[in-house]
Amino acid sequence: MVQPFLDMRIGVVGGGSWGTALAHLLADKGYTVDWWIYEPDLAQRIRETRENDLFLPGVVLSQRLMPTNELQKAVAGKDLVLVVVPSHVMRTVTSEMAPHLQNGTIIVSASKGIENSTLLTMSGVIRDCLPNLDEDRLAVLSGPSFAREVALGMPTVVSVAAREPDCAQKVQAVFATPAFRVYTNDDLVGVELGGAVKNVIAIAAGMVDGLGLGLNTRAALITRGLTEIRRLGRAMGANPRTFTGSAGVGDLVLTCTGDVSRNHTIGKKIGQGMQLADLLQEMRMVAEGVKTARSVYNLSLRLGVEMPISHAVYRILYEQLAPKEAVYQLMTRDLKNELDED
Ligand SMILES: NC(=O)c1ccc[n+]([C@@H]2O[C@H](COP(=O)([O-])OP(=O)(O)OC[C@H]3O[C@@H](n4cnc5c(N)ncnc54)[C@H](O)[C@@H]3O)[C@@H](O)[C@H]2O)c1
Numbered sequence: 498m499v500q501p502f503l504d505m506r507i508g509v510v511g512g513g514s515w516g517t518a519l520a521h522l523l524a525d526k527g528y529t530v531d532w533w534i535y536e537p538d539l540a541q542r543i544r545e546t547r548e549n550d551l552f553l554p555g556v557v558l559s560q561r562l563m564p565t566n567e568l569q570k571a572v573a574g575k576d577l578v579l580v581v582v583p584s585h586v587m588r589t590v591t592s593e594m595a596p597h598l599q600n601g602t603i604i605v606s607a608s609k610g611i612e613n614s615t616l617l618t619m620s621g622v623i624r625d626c627l628p629n630l631d632e633d634r635l636a637v638l639s640g641p642s643f644a645r646e647v648a649l650g651m652p653t654v655v656s657v658a659a660r661e662p663d664c665a666q667k668v669q670a671v672f673a674t675p676a677f678r679v680y681t682n683d684d685l686v687g688v689e690l691g692g693a694v695k696n697v698i699a700i701a702a703g704m705v706d707g708l709g710l711g712l713n714t715r716a717a718l719i720t721r722g723l724t725e726i727r728r729l730g731r732a733m734g735a736n737p738r739t740f741t742g743s744a745g746v747g748d749l750v751l752t753c754t755g756d757v758s759r760n761h762t763i764g765k766k767i768g769q770g771m772q773l774a775d776l777l778q779e780m781r782m783v784a785e786g787v788k789t790a791r792s793v794y795n796l797s798l799r800l801g802v803e804m805p806i807s808h809a810v811y812r813i814l815y816e817q818l819a820p821k822e823a824v825y826q827l828m829t830r831d832l833k834n835e836l837d838e839d
């Protein structure tokens with residue numbers, strides 16, 4: 498595989514499981530990576546032990562990873578900065594990055610979410626916080642990618658979207674490995690919506706499992722969930738073909754069927770009768786779909802897009818609708834022609 502940019506100066510911002518897996522992938526490929534980690538004690542421990550014992554235990558990390566607690570060190574003077582923090586802290590973290598970034602740095606977001614207060618996808622939040630950013634140097638990376646599997650070198654495919662083809666191709670070349678196949682795309686909003694909304698549908702899929710419903714139900718949910726993602730995408734100017742790609746159906750199927758998904762797990766526990774507040778209290782990691790459900794609900798109302806599964810998830814999480822009742826309501830909606838909707 499061609500590795501034309503090994504002299505690139507790369508920073509990674511985010512030391513959760515996905516930040517760790519991607520930083521490790523890059524370092525393993527030969528890049529020296531300055532890597533910002535939020536928790537000072539964790540950065541120190543990783544330097545000493547070469548393991549992220551909080552967010553990706555059991556993976557031996559490359560010596561070329563340089564963990565730091567100083568954001569400036571991870572972003573100043575870099576050719577490419579990968580931002581991979583939970584969506585609700587994206588605004589704070591990128592605002593803090595702003596004064597340290599040089600002109601011309603490529604920014605790649607691998608976070609999946611829609612901000613509650615603004616209903617912006619992560620690239621929108623980044624644009625807000627980095628006013629000097631050249632739009633042609635902004636890319637997003639998304640697709641079926643459980644962090645641990647990627648860190649262990651198990652094959653998958655992902656999409657990198659950027660407005661400018663040169664930027665997408667550069668990011669593709671930086672991240673691609675024989676186990677991490679990267680496709681380019683020019684549809685930022687589609688790639689981001691696929692990655693964000695699938696988390697809401699995955700919560701619903703977990704609920705289906707928690708209620709003890711069957712494989713038919715899960716397949717039906719994935720099918721109709723994809724319809725909702727596509728409808729929202731169309732209203733927001735996405736290319737519908739994106740949703741048949743890795744950031745669409747690829748990630749949706751993974752997260753709706755994979756037991757290790759945090760979103761699926763939280764949905765399953767709610768389906769079994771547990772309370773959201775209790776579940777969130779015991780979670781160190783982020784299940785983005787919980788917050789994104791609120792954003793998708795409001796976005797769909799604002800844009801007049803019909804998204805009944807997403808609305809049901811919102812009402813279960815925030816308005817005490819019982820999951821079983823939600824299934825009944827969804828199944829007894831007005832009958833329709835499948836082809837009329839698209
Ligand atoms: N884990 C995966 O398999 C995976 C795969 C693809 C995409 N993603 C996306 O990547 C993004 C990051 O998730 P993750 O799984 O790496 O994280 P994680 O859930 O494993 O860990 C949480 C992270 O949040 C950080 N954090 C907590 N409070 C913070 C604050 N106030 N400021 C800055 N950082 C803070 C923690 O340091 C930690 O890095 C999410 O949008 C997620 O959807 C995750």
Ligand SMILES: O=P(O)(O)OC[C@H](O)CO
Binds near residue numbers: 640642696752759783
């Ligand atoms: O564990 P989840 O549910 O956050 O999903 C992780 C990734 O988004 C899968 O691609």
